[in-house]
Amino acid sequence: MDQNAPTPSSSWALRLGYRLLGVLLVAIGIIGAFLPLLPSTIFFIGATACFARSSPALEAWLLEHPQFGPGIRAWREEGAIRPRAKIAALSGMAFGYAVFLLSARPALPLAVFVGVVMMGCATYVASRPSGSEPT
Numbered sequence: 836m837d838q839n840a841p842t843p844s845s846s847w848a849l850r851l852g853y854r855l856l857g858v859l860l861v862a863i864g865i866i867g868a869f870l871p872l873l874p875s876t877i878f879f880i881g882a883t884a885c886f887a888r889s890s891p892a893l894e895a896w897l898l899e900h901p902q903f904g905p906g907i908r909a910w911r912e913e914g915a916i917r918p919r920a921k922i923a924a925l926s927g928m929a930f931g932y933a934v935f936l937l938s939a940r941p942a943l944p945l946a947v948f949v950g951v952v953m954m955g956c957a958t959y960v961a962s963r964p965s966g967s968e969p970t
Contacts, residue, residue: 850889857885857893864903872931876920879903880910915966924960928953 864878879897886894898904898911909915916924932953936946 853885853889854893857882857889860885861897868902872927872934874924874927876903876906876910880907883907883911909966913964913966915964916960918965921960921963921965925957928957928960 860878860882863873864875864882867873867875867878879900883894883897886897898907900907906917906920909917932950935941935949941949
């Protein structure tokens with residue numbers, strides 16, 4: 836277990852809450868793996884954090900998962916987002932904003948507000964270390 840990872844909670848109710856939240860985040864992550872605009876890795880990262888506080892076995896399962904494990908470990912160890920994931924995230928944000936503009940036809944203040952929020956998110960994603968792609 837990573838020395839920076841949280842340890843399981845001693846309260847059974849808190850552990851149960853974290854485990855249920857982790858399961859919910861895994862479910863959303865699985866849905867996101869099949870829907871192009873819904874990211875999945877961020878939900879698996881959140882689930883791993885919940886499982887670190889409730890179920891070391893489920894945490895280990897996610898960390899060792901062949902598809903999502905490398906991205907979760909890169910985030911946990913380096914705060915890194917793999918290059919392909921970064922490109923996918925930034926492309927998804929741009930596409931999502933374009934869909935928002937074309938389908939909702941928001942008033943200018945709302946369009947600017949949403950654009951500024953999305954640019955902030957994109958800047959954060961782009962500023963993360965890239966790490967390396969798994970081999």
